[in-house]
Amino acid sequence: xxxxxxxxxxxxxxxxxxxxxxxxxxxxxxxxxxxxxxxxxxxxxxxxxxxxxxxxxxxxxxxxxxxxxxxxxxxxxxxxxxxxxxxxxxxxxxxxxxxxxxxxxxxxxxxxxxxxxxxxxxxxxxxxxxxxxxxxxxxxxxxxxxxxxxxxxxxxxxxxxxxxxxxxxxxxxxxxxxxxxxxxxxxxxxxxxxxxxxxxxxxxxxxxxxxxxxxxxxxxxxxxxxxxxxxxxxxxxxxxxxxxxxxxxxxxxxxxxxxxxxxxxxxxxxxxxxxxxxxxxxxxxxxxxxxxxxxxxxxxxxxxxxxxxxxxxxxxxxxxxxxxxxxxxxxxxxxxxxxxxxxxxxxxxxxxxxxxxxxxxxxxxxxxxxxxxxxxxxxxxxxxxxxxxxxxxxxxxxxxxxxxxxxxxxxxxxxxxxxxxxxxxxxxxxxxxxxxxxxxxxxxxxxxxxxxxxxxxxxxxxxxxxxxxxxxxxxxxxxxxxxxxxxxxxxxxxxxxxxxxxxxxxxxxxxxxxxxxxxxxxxxxxxxxxxxxxxxxxxxxxxxxxxxxxxxxxxxxxxxxxxxxxxxxxxxxxxxxxxxxxxxxxxxxxxxxxxxxxxxxxxxxxxxxxxxxxxxxxxxxxxxxxxxxxxxxxxxxxxxxxxxxxxxxxxxxxxxxxxxxxxxxxxxxxxxxxxxxxxxxxxxxxxxxxxxxxxxxxxxxxxxxxxxxxxxxxxxxxxxxxxxxxxxxxxxxxxxxxxxxxxxxxxx
Amino acid sequence: xxxxxxxxxxxxxxxxxxxxxxxxxxxxxxxxxxxxxxxxxxxxxxxxxxxxxxxxxxxxxxxxxxxxxxxxxxxxxxxxxxxxxxxxxxxxxxxxxxxxxxxxxxxxxxxxxxxxxxxxxxxxxxxxxxxxxxxxxxxxxxxxxxxxxxxxxxxxxxxxxxxxxxxxxxxxxxxxx
Numbered sequence: 064x065x066x067x068x069x070x071x072x073x074x075x076x077x078x079x080x081x082x083x084x085x086x087x088x089x090x091x092x093x094x095x096x097x098x099x100x101x102x103x104x105x106x107x108x109x110x111x112x113x114x115x116x117x118x119x120x121x122x123x124x125x126x127x128x129x130x131x132x133x134x135x136x137x138x139x140x141x142x143x144x145x146x147x148x149x150x151x152x153x154x155x156x157x158x159x160x161x162x163x164x165x166x167x168x169x170x171x172x173x174x175x176x177x178x179x180x181x182x183x184x185x186x187x188x189x190x191x192x193x194x195x196x197x198x199x200x201x202x203x204x205x206x207x208x209x210x211x212x213x214x215x216x217x218x219x220x221x222x223x224x225x226x227x228x229x230x231x232x233x234x235x236x237x238x239x240x241x242x243x244x245x246x247x248x249x250x251x252x253x254x255x256x257x258x259x260x261x262x263x264x265x266x267x268x269x270x271x272x273x274x275x276x277x278x279x280x281x282x283x284x285x286x287x288x289x290x291x292x293x294x295x296x297x298x299x300x301x302x303x304x305x306x307x308x309x310x311x312x313x314x315x316x317x318x319x320x321x322x323x324x325x326x327x328x329x330x331x332x333x334x335x336x337x338x339x340x341x342x343x344x345x346x347x348x349x350x351x352x353x354x355x356x357x358x359x360x361x362x363x364x365x366x367x368x369x370x371x372x373x374x375x376x377x378x379x380x381x382x383x384x385x386x387x388x389x390x391x392x393x394x395x396x397x398x399x400x401x402x403x404x405x406x407x408x409x410x411x412x413x414x415x416x417x418x419x420x421x422x423x424x425x426x427x428x429x430x431x432x433x434x435x436x437x438x439x440x441x442x443x444x445x446x447x448x449x450x451x452x453x454x455x456x457x458x459x460x461x462x463x464x465x466x467x468x469x470x471x472x473x474x475x476x477x478x479x480x481x482x483x484x485x486x487x488x489x490x491x492x493x494x495x496x497x498x499x500x501x502x503x504x505x506x507x508x509x510x511x512x513x514x515x516x517x518x519x520x521x522x523x524x525x526x527x528x529x530x531x532x533x534x535x536x537x538x539x540x541x542x543x544x545x546x547x548x549x550x551x552x553x554x555x556x557x558x559x560x561x562x563x564x565x566x567x568x569x570x571x572x573x574x575x576x577x578x579x580x581x582x583x584x585x586x587x588x589x590x591x592x593x594x595x596x597x598x599x600x601x602x603x604x605x606x607x608x609x610x611x612x613x614x615x616x617x618x619x620x621x622x623x624x625x626x627x628x629x630x631x632x633x634x635x636x637x638x639x640x641x642x643x644x645x646x647x648x649x650x651x652x653x654x655x656x657x658x659x660x661x662x663x664x665x666x667x668x669x670x671x672x673x674x675x676x677x678x679x680x681x682x683x684x685x686x687x688x689x690x691x692x693x694x695x696x697x698x699x700x701x702x703x704x705x706x707x708x709x710x711x712x713x714x715x716x717x718x719x720x721x722x723x724x725x726x727x728x729x730x731x732x733x734x735x736x737x738x739x740x741x742x743x744x745x746x747x748x749x750x751x752x753x754x755x756x757x758x759x760x761x762x763x764x765x766x767x768x769x770x771x772x773x774x775x776x777x778x779x780x781x782x783x784x785x786x787x788x789x790x791x792x793x794x795x796x797x798x799x800x801x802x803x804x805x806x807x808x809x810x811x
Numbered sequence: 812x813x814x815x816x817x818x819x820x821x822x823x824x825x826x827x828x829x830x831x832x833x834x835x836x837x838x839x840x841x842x843x844x845x846x847x848x849x850x851x852x853x854x855x856x857x858x859x860x861x862x863x864x865x866x867x868x869x870x871x872x873x874x875x876x877x878x879x880x881x882x883x884x885x886x887x888x889x890x891x892x893x894x895x896x897x898x899x900x901x902x903x904x905x906x907x908x909x910x911x912x913x914x915x916x917x918x919x920x921x922x923x924x925x926x927x928x929x930x931x932x933x934x935x936x937x938x939x940x941x942x943x944x945x946x947x948x949x950x951x952x953x954x955x956x957x958x959x960x961x962x963x964x965x966x967x968x969x970x971x972x973x974x975x976x977x978x979x980x981x982x983x984x985x986x987x988x
Contacts, residue, residue: 244891244936248917255827255918262822612823615919624938631939 066174066736067768069152070144071109075136078104080804088791089146090764094772094807095779096795101805102772106742109770112141112157113738115169135802137161145736147174175736210692213681213724217655219693222648227690229641236634240627247623254615261608268601275594282598284310290595294588296320307603314596321588325581335570342563349556356549363542369511370539376504385501392494399487402480409477416470420463427459645686652683652693663727669759670726671719671752676701676712679720697724715747726759729767739763741771745778757781764790783810824919826960833967834889834916840972845914846871846885847975848959849922849952854984856955864985870901871912876948880907883924889916892934899932910945912952913937922956924949 067089074082078101085092085105094102116131132139139159146152153173159166214220272279287310291303298320303313515538660680667679676699684694697709697720709717722744729739745753757778760769773779783792787810796806834841853859853874862880863873872883882905884898893913902909909927914920915937923937924945967975979985 240936240939244938247938248891251917258824258918259828262825262828608822615824624941627936627938628941631936632942 065148065768066145067148068109068143068145068738071105071112072142072144073105073108073140075133075139076104076108076111076141077131077133078801078805079108080133080135080802083804083807085793085807086791086809087768087770089768091760091768091786091790092770093782093786093790093792094770094795095782095792096774096807097797098774100795100797101799101807102774102795103742104805106740106770106772108141109143109738109740112143112155112169115157115166131159145173145175210695213659213695213728214692217652217659219648219652219655222644222651223690223692226641226644226648226688229637229644230688233634233637233641236630236637240630240634243623243627243630247620247627250620250623254611258608258611258615261604261611265601265604265608268597268604271597272594272601277594277598279601282601284602287595287598290591291317294321294591294595296324296588298324307599311596311599311603314592314599318589318592318596321585321592325578325585329574329577331570331574331577335567335574338563338567338570342560342567345556345560345563349553349560352549352553352556356546356553359542359546359549363539363546366515366538366542369515373508373511376508380501380504385498388494388498392491392498395487395491395494399484399491402484402487406477406480406484409473409480413470413473413477416466416473420466420470423459423463423466427456427463430456430459645688649683649686652686656681656683659727659731662730663723666726666730666759666763667720667723669762670723670755671716672755673699673712673716676707676716679723681724715749715752718744718747719752722756726763730763737767739767739769741769741773743773743775744771745773745775750777753777754781757785761785823957826957826964827918827920829960829964830916830920833964834887837972842885842887844967844972844975845887847972847979848956848963849885849912849914850979850984851963852952852955852959856959857951861985864979870905873905873907881910881948882907883910883912885912885914887914887916888937891937893937893940894934895930896932899927899930902927910948913940922949922952924952 068087069089070087071085072082073079073085078099083105094105096102111131138161141157143155143157144152145155151173153171153175155172155175156170157166158170214223269279272282284305284307288303288305291310291313294317295303296317299317304310663681664678668677678700680698680700682696682698684696686693699707699709699712701707709720712720722741726739729737745756748756753775760771760782763769771782773782782790786792792810793807794810799806830841830845833844850861850864850872853872853876854861857876859874859876861872861874863870865871870882871885872881874881874883882902884902886893886898895911898911902911911925911927911930913923913925915923917937923940925940925943926945929943963975963978966978980987
């Protein structure tokens with residue numbers, strides 16, 4: 064039972080713009096026509112529709128996308144109809160939408176649904192079949208591709224995948240092992256650090272104990288308790304616990320108590336405080352008195368200076384009568400006033416005289432000038448006559464002279480009086496000054512007296528103050544008396560202070576002695592406590608060390624180690640398994656190759672007649688690990704049994720070999736859908752070999768569905784001759800519009 | 812409660828610190844020192860008779876214990892891996908029970924006496940060698956080894972590795988050349 068394609072529908076793929084349908088013969092379909100008439104587009108469309116694009120998605124470019132798509136249509140779609148051999152038809156749909164960059168998935172119906180997943184080799188297989196194209200030499204030169212092709216033909220892909228799985232497993236196991244080992248070593252390091260730290264601590268404590276002269280091996284809890292009982296401080300009330308933690312706490316408490324004990328206050332200290340306070344009071348009082356005394360001295364000085372000033376003033380005041388001076392002053396003032404009046408009178412008189420003089424002078428001048436004259440004095444008309452006039456003038460002259468002399472006298476008298484007035488004024492001023500000074504002195508005296516009174520009132524309240532005011536010597540005595548009293552008091556206080564100081568010193572010495580005694584005691588106790596504490600710590604550390612050692616004894620890492628061991632065993636097993644798989648793989652490949660070689664040889668001989676190298680054979684060269692394909696060699700064998708590489712052959716023979724490989728792979732029939740697509744296979748063949756290929760196709764098409772496209776006229780002729788009745792033959796036209804798509808018609 | 816018993820005990824893993832100290836002092840000589848200590852442990856504690864003892868020869872120790880002949884190669888390691896390429900070559904052609912004695916210096920230190928029969932030359936994780944252990948001999952040596960270390964460490968510290976070798980020779984524990 065074999066599947067076969069019945070119809071292909073193509074739209075928007077490469078050269079085919081509008082929808083075209085091509086019905087396929089179950090055995091052979093022939094596409095003939097000149098170059099670039101659209102044959103290869105159909106062949107490629109069938110390949111694309113079956114297995115998708117040959118360029119993988121990772122290297123898919125824009126150029127490739129435009130190569131697949133047709134310019135004139137929006138959609139790119141290929142539908143392949145196929146029959147499952149029981150008369151049921153299904154469709155394979157490949158569709159590349161305009162907005163997509165890559166075809167998402169081929170939609171398959173019927174038995175081919177999920178085909179790629181089910182048969183891993185199918186894709187490579189189909190592709191290898193399809194590649195029997197124009198120049199197969201390219202493929203032979205690309206040995207890697209041939210290797211993959213033969214691998215997939217022989218069905219060794221499963222072994223490859225299995226081996227890859229095992230390798231991955233091994234690497235995973237190794238990684239896991241490594242990680243676990245890391246963890247283990249980390250854990251061990253931590254353990255080491257802990258253990259080392261404990262041992263170091265123990266050694267330190269041991270050295271301390273040896274310094275105190277204690278044998279570390281003789282330490283015990285009971286001993287510690289007994290010793291602790293002797294060290295109970297006076298303030299402690301309670302029992303000594305038995306457990307280690309309790310003991311530790313008790314020791315810490317004891318330590319604190321013993322540290323405090325020597326610092327506690329005693330009744331002697333209280334006494335000392337009292338005494339010191341008393342002494343302080345006395346010293347304060349003494350200071351106060353001293354300051355009072357200095358004040359008194361200051362007052363005394365003040366008093367002396369005051370008294371001195373006072374006596375000076377009084378001396379100055381002696382023999383000076385103020386009232387007398389005042390009466391003198393009044394007299395002088397009276398005199399001054401009189402003289403002043405006189406001077407005023409004289410002044411007015413002088414003015415009058417001056418006026419008279421001026422009038423007389425005028426008259427005289429008038430008379431002198433005029434012929435007829437009137438007496439300027441008596442205003443009478445003078446009788447003409449020179450004598451009279453002369454007599455008058457003389458009178459007037461006399462009068463003028465007298466007036467002049469009078470005025471001069473008056474002026475002299477006035478000047479004299481003015482000088483007198485000045486002297487008098489000076490005298491009066493002096494007197495006034497004297498009076499003022501005396502008054503000031505009197506004020507000062509009063510002030511000093513008041514001050515002295517105040518002073519004395521402050522010092523004492525003796526009734527003698529009143530007298531002291533009058534007599535300054537009494538005040539002096541009073542002050543001196545006060546100072547003497549203060550001195551006496553200070554003397555007494557100093558004596559008292561000395562006594563207190565002596566008492567304090569004695570008390571202090573006593574206190575120091577007792578404290579030193581207490582401190583020594585507590586120090587001794589604390590040292591003992593330290594020893595006990597380190598002993599206790601020693602015990603504790605020992606316990607923790609023994610606990611840790613117990614833990615190490617149990618070997619907690621053993622489980623991890625076991626697991627690592629198991630992983631190692633697993634790794635070894637996997638390696639073994641891989642080796643075995645390799646061996647099986649090799650033997651399987653060799654066996655399969657035998658069958659393959661048989662068919663290959665037949666096909667090759669049917670296709671080509673080489674004069675010397677009659678047979679060919681494929682040999683396994685190397686089994687490779689992982690996803691890399693195994694390596695194969697194609698060997699030519701002559702009739703004598705000589706073996707040569709494929710490079711010895713000519714181009715047409717190489718072509719024939721590659722065609723033979725692909726035809727063989729198709730004929731082996733590894734998959735129910737076996738189809739051979741041949742696109743211009745007759746390049747470099749001469750007419751004889753073209754004929755042979757056409758004849759070979761007849762035999763091949765019995766087993767495999769074949770689609771052939773060719774532009775070779777010889778081949779076309781041969782094919783039409785041979786298969787005119789047995790196959791579908793499509794003839795493609797040369798002239799066709801790219802918007803419309805290729806034009807073809809079926810001959811048969 | 813008395814803790815006298817606990818106090819008196821020796822620390823079982825303290826020899827690790829001694830060996831670590833020796834290793835830090837001179838890692839090159841440390842390998843020889845460990846080999847000498849193993850020889851002491853075998854002869855003095857387990858009663859083995861050494862028939863071949865080489866410092867720089869083909870294999871390290873050949874000895875007879877409980878009527879069995881052992882051939883041994885000694886190595887110390889403080890890493891996670893051990894390579895047994897050259898040891899494999901040295902031992903593979905020898906007669907007797909072929910063993911590799913690996914002293915693992917990670918805490919707590921231990922001996923791994925590995926059977927060579929199932930191993931092939933490669934690099935092995937230390938814990939994964941437990942699959943190929945000669946358990947009986949390993950345990951016996953591990954039990955007595957700390958005692959030997961405590962006994963001879965002071966001498967090593969004072970006089971060096973050569974002195975220990977001379978001591979082995981002087982006590983007729985190893986055959987003189």
